[in-house]
Amino acid sequence: MATLTPPSADALRATLPDLANDIIAAIVSEVPDYARAMEGRFGEVVRFGVEVALNRFVDVLGGAAPKSESSARDTYVRLGAGEYRAGRSLDALLAAYRVGAKIAWRRFVEAGTRAGFAPDALYDLGEAMFAYIDEISAESAAGFAEAQSDAAGESQRRRRALVRLLAQEPPAAEETVRTAAQAAGWSLPRLLAAVVAGEAAEPERTDELDGRAARLARRIGPGAVGAAVGGIAIVMLPDPEGPGRRKALEAALNGDLAALGPSVAWPEAATSLRRAAAAFRLAEAGRLTPPACGADASPKVQSCPNLVVAVEHLPALLLAAEPALAADLARSRLAPLDGLASGPRERLVETLRAWLDRPGQVQAVAAELDVHPQTVRYRLKQLRELFGERLEDPEARFELALALRAADGVRYT
Template identity: 30%
Template sequence: MTQTQRSPGLPGSAVWMLKSLESEVRPIALQITRHLRESLPAETEGFEEIIFTAVHGAMSHFIDLGLGRAAPYTAIDDHFRKVGFRVAALGEARAIVDGGIDMATTELWDELRRRAVENELSAAALNALNEMMTAYVDHLTAQVTAGFEAGTEARDQDNDVARARLIDRMLSGASAAEMEVQAALGEWDLPEKVTVMAVELRDGGRIAADALSATALTRRREPTQVVICPPHDAAAITKQVRAAAGPKSRVSVCWPVPPEDVPAAWRWANRALALVNARVIPAKPVIDCLAYRTEIWLHAEPVMRRQLAQELLEPLLAESENSREILTETLLVWLETRESAPAIAAVLGVHPQTIRYRWKRINELFGESLRDPEFVTQLLLLLKASVPLWVAGDQSDFDRYQQQTG
């Protein structure tokens, strides 16, 4: 049939029966999907959505054709080709699809025959429906065949290309199904969790895939290079990365995450490198993100930190540099410990009376706000995020305050 061809006219009773079936397409499709899932092998777990879409789409399209409507084949053909492609790409047998089509066809035909008996449909009308369904199923089977052949060919292609696609899919937050397809094409076992690394290279360097173990995926993603591997291989692959990248490189290793969280892990690993460059995190050849998870979290939203600094820290920003430094030092220790003046003095190595003088000034600056639990919590997190930047020489908060206040 052509892309917009209408099916030959059916007897009026058959048309009437198909019309009565329109409102029940979804529940029938759900029932067929459930039965198919129960009968198919365990390897097809997670196929429910694609099975339902295929059954529901085919039923709706078949009814449209039977009712003489202009019903393009484009969408339904594309979906069944994708079914065939996905099954082949995952290395499954073609028999899975053929068996599913046979079972779905049998269930739908049983439903049509039951309705035919209930409504005393003529044998001629039932035969016409049978011929139409046979031709329709043959057409869909041909689409599955085309998709399966394409999937088989793709699976046999260079797995380096497939692995590059897998990295792209993982970093873009693709569905589990998409990642499984690309992992199968690349002959890479997709683990329950992965370790994501961001490699900071010098002089436009690049790490070749063959420099790492086969369990590692890697690709240059400016300004850093990504490496993804199973957690149990992370230590060995980190050493390989260091050897391949050179002594001037730096590797940020995130803690293990599920594959669907790779985009977040990639952000965290790169954030850790940025914090090293900002001198918030100590500069080391290998950065263990787990050890600096608090810093990564506190600096996850730099724009929000800047805005909160202008709002919550305005009294401190207005102080002289020396006053701001000693008051911030005292306030942060109090927020972290809630200790008395003598205890804070012991931590800072000053006289308790000095702490009392400072605390008096802090109360003058912040007043009743220091008795607000929510304000105090925000102030603690904000200072823990901001003070390391100030100590490292970042003066942007003070410059921004002066610009706003003139």
């Protein structure tokens, strides 16, 4: 920045007492957002900012070090932050700076001309003035961005706290949840469902899961809130059965695996989460497949949404909830098959399951297994020899069907 001699700097400084008033009046006149805002505390802050800017500028031109550079910078950072907190864009403040620069430049040229400044000095003065405005504009922009970031961080912190309260077992007090929802700016819905989108074994990955949950919530759209809870990336989805909600969720997943819990009243959010988490773990282990992704998927399905819906897999969740009990069921009810070699055992298990799904329908079982009906009759004769009257007892058939499904999902010895 150009430097003036002390007498020249004094010539400019002499204009300052009235210049601040003229700049404030011009800002009120030319910047609509500030037409009514200059009263009270805000007007005092802006006036102080104008006075600091003018004195700082002349001090620097005169070669004097500003009294407190960090304090002066803080003034413009605070002005930028104040614009964000007031709900205005930064445009009004930057327009005010431009108006102030225009008025100050005009007065400085008049004072410089009276003081005998050379034309080159006046040009340098103009260049320095607008470079200075760019500098304080950048300082205010930094303040605006910092306040915006702080607000976003605080909002996300409150939403994380809300999600964790909703996921809490035993449930948090309703008044506590209502207060947290109000603080997070979230309307408690009549119904919600938990979405589980990731799980980490290491606690140090919580920040990563927080980010994943928050991004998924943003992609899903209005009302969704996400956070990491207990090493799980969770989104609480309001009105999960509303028009377009399922499609919005599938689109937001972008091919990633997720599980959707049942729709529940918000005080029961932990129940939905528990089911979604169980379904997610089974799907991640390859034991559940979204309908659109299975072998029978329609050829019209262009992509797999990778969304597992817990209510569509309740028997599997029931068995997985007590794996030791499921293993005992499979072991005890299928014990008659234990003495067979692996090949014959596999064929009889396949036939038993098809027959239990279609009792008495030999032709249908043969078509399902792609074998001759006589082969089915022969295998059924073997099964009757192994299981006896249990194949005719409805209760025993139910237990066998459940045992076969348990054997598909658990290892037992």
